[in-house]
Amino acid sequence: MTRQLVVTADDLGLDVETNEAIVDLMSDGLVTATTLMTVAPAAADGVERVRAAGLPAPRLHVTLTSAREFRPWRPLAADVPSLTDGDGSFHADPRLFASAVTPEHVLREMTAQLGWMHREGLRPAALDSHSGSLYGARGPALMSTALRFSAEHDLGFRLPRRMPRIADVLWRGRARRRYDEAVAHAASLGVRLPETMVGCWAPGRLLASYAQLRASVLTQLRFLPEGVSELIVHPAPAAAAARLHGGEGRKRLFELRLLRDPAFRRTLRREGIQLVPAW
Template structure:
């Protein structure tokens, strides 16, 4: 079987220490892709570090909600006049479910254009698009995946939309399977490339009592990887970057960083005959 895997470090741009860690992982070939949040406070720092390291462009990690842990004042949209996306103070809502349900399609489209434009204005040309906190996928009960697929087709981008939901994501988007199937069909019709399956450590950080359980959860998913190109999503961060997070969430990010350099993880990849690639 030809099984390929993109190993993606999400959330480039949230703070300089996380940026430095992800760039090091990219430079060392430990991860094969990364994603950048243009509205995050250290997005410009991330672009500078990528250029200094001679690395290629990250994917666009579209954010329609604020990162609670990193921005005490909230994140702001790049587009102007997108009232359905913002709180009264002009920031993106912290609650991703609020962002997903309140957003209008015209405002989402304007913000997609603005975040993509922010990257292109800096000569950073992302090959693909995906969604911070899952607001485009319907995880919180309303799918915007069709809108994202059309946007990607218009701008020559691939889209992180799994062709197969898998057990965990299938539970997360219960009731939205028809919307998911429709978005997958639309992607195929428009030539938007999508991954076969998404892998991650899906348990909330507070429910993971030890590093060994996180590693076992991820390695078990490798054994079930289908043919084609799938994606492993991780959120690696050093200890100094997670002090403001809830203890379980911060610990999980530190453990995901540990996983990426764990010989047992890399032995599992070799044992399963999985080829690491940079894109779907």
């Protein structure tokens, strides 16, 4: 076996500047995959840029909540009231989403978002969850819905077979049991999963420096297991990062810098980690 890594830039479609940065990174071979937010304002622009560059289809970044820094986003499906507030927009507060959401409405919206990609001529190989919406709210119900949906459409799903190192230390009790049950459920359905996930898991407000982010990621790469794992980043140029609050914009600038950092490339070579487009 060999150690392989999918380098994924999330949030294609968020805005034009982010789209441009992600497509440039993919064209330069610094990112091997991206995920598309079909409900975000620059989704169509992202699709056009991917096509023009001759790049592989993005994965589906299932988006079920609005972002506070942008005008509210709306679902693509009709009649999904548990996902929306009074004016028909997605909840911006994750707590409101968690208290109201039903699996039936999530399934309806996932179907609509995948259908949007299909109508654009895109056949995503996998899906995942923006802001972790499918992972935490309402216990295992949404996870089970997402895994069955993935199996039905022959899609991989972003759920690591091996828990990331930091989560392995922190997760205990019921959370760990739910995780183990989800991995077993995916295996029973034949849903493809990454081996583990790598990223800078600290919130932007807790990042003191670029060196801290780089050290976190490079250390995780040194312990990467055999198989196909995934590095998750949210690279953004200054114009896009400036729209975000609480240090998240700065973190995205750091992640963009990391991908072009010679130390990152040296670590991949030294560790014998091969970059690949999919898990």
